[in-house]
Amino acid sequence: MTLRRSRWAAGLVTATLALSGLTQLGLAAPASAADGPCSYDGAGSVDLDGSPAVGAPVTATVVGAGAGQTRYTWSGTGFGAPVHGSTLTARPDVVGAPVHLAVQVRGAGGRTFAASCDFPRVAWGHLAKPAAPKVIGALVLGETLHAAPGAQVDLPDGATYHYEWFAGDSPSAFATGPDLELRRALVGSPLTLKTFVTAPGRLDSEWSAPTVTEQVVEATLAQPGAPSIAGTASMAGTLTASPAAGDDVPDDAAYEYRWLADGAEFATGPQVTLAAGQVGHAITVEDRVSATGYATSAWSAPSVATATVTPGELAAPTSVTITGTPTVGSTLSAVVAGEWTPGTQVVFTWKADGVAFSTAPGAITLTNAEAGRSISVEIAGSLAGYTGRSIESAAVGPVAGVPLPDLTAPSKVTVAGTPKVGRTLTVATTGSWTPGATLTYAWKADGRSFGTSSSTVVLTAREVGRRITVTVTGSLTGYRPASVVSAASAKVAAGTLTAATPKIQGKAKVGRILTAKPGRWTPGVRLTYRWFANGKRISGATSSRLRLTRKLDHKRITVQVTGRLTGYATVTRTSRPTGKVT
Structure with missing residues (x-):
């Protein structure tokens, strides 16, 4: 509800009330001027702008009473010491309490103008609808998923997210809370996650939009071996990738390929035709495998690099x-x-x-x-x-x-x-x-x-x-x-990147997230990340953030940041290790 312009004049009280929210305040629209919430002593008027609800400010402004010193005093059951000032923002612990406002204006000639307003109770505040939550973790049997808030919304201190998990098309939640261990009964089903928010003194928020995952799978496919490359490493030449001969994969397995020029990705697919951007660079390819009922494997190690791609032969007039x-x-x-x-x-x-x-x-x-x-x-x-x-x-x-x-x-x-x-x-x-x-x-x-x-x-x-x-x-x-x-110079060498040693931000504790801070690099550089536990690469950990799972308990974490920029020598820097994950 919004109260606006309670007027005191000629011994009568008038109130102009916005009708929305009147029921929440326990007030009805005034039938006459005497039905307003205020009384007065002296000529003048006052504006009341806002709603006496938790988290929603109410502001009083005196008008028409002449110049002078104005004092506003808000009080009520449970308030403790009175609140002074033209604006009151109710705390959660005074929900339901009546509110009394005393206003006093002392003019330059000593004349006093006074008014008082009474509101029946402080209403519950409202909470914004949260964004669709995030699901963090691998959808693999035995792994634990973690729910996290989605995009930032404006929430008060003390707000709490509540999560519910649904399997397949089931309308009933089978689990609540932020963490979910994936059981065998969930294999083959997609999961849906929803959230709502609570806070002291506020009505519960609406449910968020749902977040729907892919299907939970039985296991993760093993990392394939390094693929091989066939073809000519020259401008406009065609290269073809083949998987490692020893890969043990299901019959319906499908390979995905990514091509790299001196470590920088430039194409995908099993075959690539080389262009000007690859001339002068060595080419490698990596692959990964997917199959029905399995989580996609980690990327393989890179293939053996080709020779440096040579320029093409330009056709010219005779x-x-x-x-x-x-x-x-x-x-x-x-x-x-x-x-x-x-x-x-x-x-x-x-x-x-x-x-x-x-x-x-x-x-x-x-x-x-x-x-x-x-x-x-x-x-x-x-x-x-x-x-x-x-x-x-x-x-x-x-x-x-x-x-x-x-x-x-x-x-x-x-x-x-x-x-x-x-x-x-x-x-x-x-x-x-x-x-x-x-x-x-x-x-x-x-x-x-x-x-x-x-x-x-x-x-x-x-x-x-x-x-x-x-x-x-x-x-x-x-x-x-x-x-x-002039005489010819020596051959132009690759540039040298400006590179910094990365740092790891965050607590080394199971369930927490570590963030790689790469520091300052040459502008335009492309950075990639690899995380290690006790010096061993963590499969699939290639973003700037790492969630610490139970598998990483008692291990020291490092991150390796590699910078690539066409025409510059590739540079890799490794952070100092964290303390042991607890």
Whole structure:
């Protein structure tokens, strides 16, 4: 119920009451102004907003009585000391008690305005309907399931969850409480779990929505042996997984596979076609088994790794030739015979005496800068996952016309910096350019263009295992352009992940949950978890949380966190062990 605006005026009491909840308060809608819950001494009015129920605040506000010091005093049977202030939130231990409110306003001139209100009793509070509960544990004969609250709801202190378990379609609960040991009679049946909440001074909540599990099974299938891989570990190659020959599985067993590139999952199923993302990585596969009446097995150990996946062979044209007259002002065109692999990105590079001066696709118009020089064109193709290829034409010329002077260029250009994923490489020069020259930069990894046209480049996973070169080209009006190509760097190495030693949070006690806190790692890293008891891997424990079962009693727990990020070396860190589980 909500009370609003109890007015005191002209010696009469009036009350405006919201009708919802009147029965709960033991009040009826007022038949006349004299039926309100308040009396007064002096002119003015008061607002009463709220409901005298456990956990629900009631707020009194005096209006129209002039300025002054206002004092609110709430009292009632079982309250103990009076409660002062404009708002009362009833405690659970005063359910059913009548409530008396005394209000006093002392004005600046000493005049006092007073009022009192009486409510017949404090009503029971209400509880929010809880979310569907969680079922934690394996649905295997002999295991113990644990019920836990679902999504967070707003509940008061002292609230208690009550759980009931149902088997199959039975309308009657066969067990109550948060823990359930799976008996043989439950094998083959799905389970349903519901919950409601109680709290002192509150009416019981509604039942939650049900949580329905899969069927309880007889046993868990044994972990299969490591599978094997057949096929070619190259770009666009197909790999096929086969289970271990010695696996002892039921006749209707089905295998599930997951493929990993240097430990990072990238595909599922018994067969996979390799793509650009796997180039430069070693491939492994793991499997697990499921069968009717059994819980799915743990994942197997990984297979023997393949060799590093090699890039594919890019199909390229057979030749490129130049047509046109090599004279200043005329147009030369590139004629390509043959096709590239579909999707290939193609770059044209026109050269004068071997120095690049244009990347116009297909054709160029000659200028005085090319006079006296021989012209050739190179076409280079690149496609993710494939080794880049290039073809260069025979030279034509020299170009008829008045030649321009040559641009002065450095004697040497080098790639400075550590060739490693995540690191930055820069251009270093020996010598100088003609003053005023405009410089452009072309970075290549084993001949494949990458990065930007600036003097620095950040290495990514796509450059792992490749050698880096940079071509610096200078141009200036009135001069012939000049280019200088650096020597190749060492092969780009995998990056180094920033990794932290994980910590275990929680009490090492049967029934409790431990949580792995991995600490700070390189942004973007993918983390996986494995839990161990006395150094032995706990089957199926691969999340960041671990519920401690009776099987782990008197054992010390550790967690192993592995970080993977494409282009970086995989890193594994292990926590310190907990104390013995009690």
